[in-house]
Amino acid sequence: MYEELKKTRAHSQLPSCLADGVRFSCTDCGLCCSGAPGKVRVSEEEIREISEYRNQSETDFRSSETRVVKGEVLLKEKENGDCVFFVNNRCQIHEVKPRQCRTYPFWFQNVRNDRAWQKTCKECPGIGQGKWYSPEEIVEVVMDELNS
Numbered sequence: 740m741y742e743e744l745k746k747t748r749a750h751s752q753l754p755s756c757l758a759d760g761v762r763f764s765c766t767d768c769g770l771c772c773s774g775a776p777g778k779v780r781v782s783e784e785e786i787r788e789i790s791e792y793r794n795q796s797e798t799d800f801r802s803s804e805t806r807v808v809k810g811e812v813l814l815k816e817k818e819n820g821d822c823v824f825f826v827n828n829r830c831q832i833h834e835v836k837p838r839q840c841r842t843y844p845f846w847f848q849n850v851r852n853d854r855a856w857q858k859t860c861k862e863c864p865g866i867g868q869g870k871w872y873s874p875e876e877i878v879e880v881v882m883d884e885l886n887s
């Protein structure tokens with residue numbers, strides 16, 4: 740599916756449970772920002788935006804808030820696995836958060852089949868309510884994340 744989706748951008752590649760679209764609006768519950776360790780990638784452009792938003796030099800931002808793993812620049816995490824910017828149950832950089840955060844839950848790994856999407860539905864209470872996403876819009880978001 741991965742190659743086909745990248746090549747065709749066809750929403751027919753989505754699993755059947757997403758074939759008619761889905762509602763999703765983030766409730767700011769913070770579940771995807773906390774808990775088990777993960778990997779939040781930040782691009783050069785995002786590093787510029789976030790450090791500017793925080794009135795911090797890029798050099799300071801890189802050394803205090805990011806780590807490099809196998810060549811990828813990632814946001815640091817706290818010891819409990821929470822994102823370093825998840826403070827008082829809130830994202831401290833919500834307005835400029837990385838594309839990877841903005842595109843959740845429509846990540847390829849979550850939409851690759853019905854089972855993966857059903858698992859994601861259990862993890863994200865924002866799914867099933869709010870803004871309607873057509874299959875075409877879902878594919879656009881998936882592609883956005885894949886290209887990040």
Ligand code: SF4
Nearest residue numbers: 765766769771863865
């Ligand atoms: S788990 Fe879903 S509803 Fe909760 S913060 Fe993440 S995207 Fe929003």
